[in-house]
Amino acid sequence: MVPRIGIFADLTDRTMPLVDFARAVEERGFSGLFLNEHTHLPVDMPTSHFPPGGEVPERYARFWDPYIALSFVAATTSLEIGTAVSLIGEHDPIQLAHAVASLDVLSGGRLVLGVGWGWNREEFANHGRSPTVRARVVEEWVGLMRELWTKDVAAYAGEFVKLAPSRMWPKPAQHRSPPVLLGAPAAERTFRRIARWADGWITMGAVLTAADVAALREAWDAGGRDGSPRITAIYNPLPDAPPFADAVALAGDLGVERVLYHVFDGDRDRMVRRLDRAATALGP
Numbered sequence: 001m002v003p004r005i006g007i008f009a010d011l012t013d014r015t016m017p018l019v020d021f022a023r024a025v026e027e028r029g030f031s032g033l034f035l036n037e038h039t040h041l042p043v044d045m046p047t048s049h050f051p052p053g054g055e056v057p058e059r060y061a062r063f064w065d066p067y068i069a070l071s072f073v074a075a076t077t078s079l080e081i082g083t084a085v086s087l088i089g090e091h092d093p094i095q096l097a098h099a100v101a102s103l104d105v106l107s108g109g110r111l112v113l114g115v116g117w118g119w120n121r122e123e124f125a126n127h128g129r130s131p132t133v134r135a136r137v138v139e140e141w142v143g144l145m146r147e148l149w150t151k152d153v154a155a156y157a158g159e160f161v162k163l164a165p166s167r168m169w170p171k172p173a174q175h176r177s178p179p180v181l182l183g184a185p186a187a188e189r190t191f192r193r194i195a196r197w198a199d200g201w202i203t204m205g206a207v208l209t210a211a212d213v214a215a216l217r218e219a220w221d222a223g224g225r226d227g228s229p230r231i232t233a234i235y236n237p238l239p240d241a242p243p244f245a246d247a248v249a250l251a252g253d254l255g256v257e258r259v260l261y262h263v264f265d266g267d268r269d270r271m272v273r274r275l276d277r278a279a280t281a282l283g284p
Contacts, residue, residue, distance in 0.1 A: 139196075154167075244261065
């Protein structure tokens, strides 16, 4: 299997302009552009720890809203668009279902919906729920959204949200719904969740391994799911990372659908150089 090679970028109001960057991605032959989401960055975070360690970079207070930003990308390029990941528990799920379906239709079915609950507990709490329930909230939000996407008259009764019989259009352009991929660390619990309610996994920057892919597929089969889980691997070009071409080759051997090269924030020159470095690493 030859995976698609896309870009996952840290774009903000201070980086290379969004549409210019998207066009540069397309010009270099990459398949798509995926964006992160943080609605805000609380100043005081006594219970949250930035996963890579150290201080939280300024960009986490400055990311574009991914749905609005990706609508500009879809309107000005032919790229696949996606979130890696959207913190959907920080949204109203009915409104978000409508926004996602609208974006999928207007983009011609180019949307991949990566979802997660995030590491920032204070950020989630500011949206009105305890961070201790954020994984359960995300699962319910996906369930409710799929009801709205797939039923002419949808209804839902969950722990955190209830929907009286309702109608909503447009329905997503893609069959049933856009692919819903859970972005979370490799773990048995993550893989059981994917098998229960997602279409696949986003690795969120961890080094992809054959053992993790095998464990995910085992959980998928144990959950009675048909086919195979869809996997998107994020490649972080850090000093200890394997060469990009080797990571892509391994992903292909493992049947991974998509590899996203992470382009960190910067000005135009820096971000274009990083795109060129990724393209050069893959050869013709």
